[in-house]
Amino acid sequence: MQSNKTQQGGVLGVFPHYHWRATEQEVDMAMPAPAPRPLRLNAEPQNLVIDLRRTAIVVIDMQNDFCAPGGWVDHIGGNFAADRAAIEPLQALLPALREAQVPVVWVNWGNRPDLANMPPNQIHLYKNSGSGTGLGDPLPDGRGNVLEKGSWAAAIVDELAPLPGDILVDKHRISGFWDTPLDSILRNLGVKTILFAGCNTDQCVLHSLTDANFLGYGCVMLEDCCATSSPDFCTQATIWNVKKCFGFVTDSTTLLAALQAPPA
Known part of the structure; x- marks a missing residue:
């Protein structure tokens, strides 16, 4: 960028x-x-020609609380290892996208310590019995409060540490567009097409993608760069709905091959 x-x-x-x-x-x-830089890309339900100069990748919630031992999901007995499935494909893809000057935008939960902008329905979402460990509650072993901005818990996993020039955006809802500067940043970048990656496929990735669709962006889900600890039918339903209503689906291997192909 x-x-x-x-x-x-x-x-x-x-x-x-x-x-x-x-x-x-x-x-x-x-x-x-700037003049367009077209890239032909195999995808479903149709193949695409995207403009690399007007494309960004948005990587959602690849954070310690979701993806690391000792994080929130691990602490409450969830399958944090499932969310790690996106790490290796992203490690291969992101350098190639940066080389192509495609902006890398990290969108992560980054809650205020006082939860002042967090309404009861959002707190209930992750603490529906009123007890247990939910948003802003402390993790054991001094690892910080759940998804609190500036904490280890909310940090991006070490394997995907952002580089200078990447853009970081804090979110406070399942969608990365709600009450955040993400849309303004993408428009100032001149972005028309968004590549989506991260976790969870059927939750924060899907709802950020659908909001992007409603805002007029072209949306491309990178299937192998998305992960979830939900049952498999949730992933399948998400992919079906993206292809049916909200955009296109491809994977990192296909995108890398397109980036590495000689110009037409």
């Missing part, structure tokens, strides 16, 4: 796709957009 921050004065806006140039006499709002 490239930014205009290093250019000379007069540039208003930090990304190449959307900026103005200003002088004392004039503001030029008609800056030319």
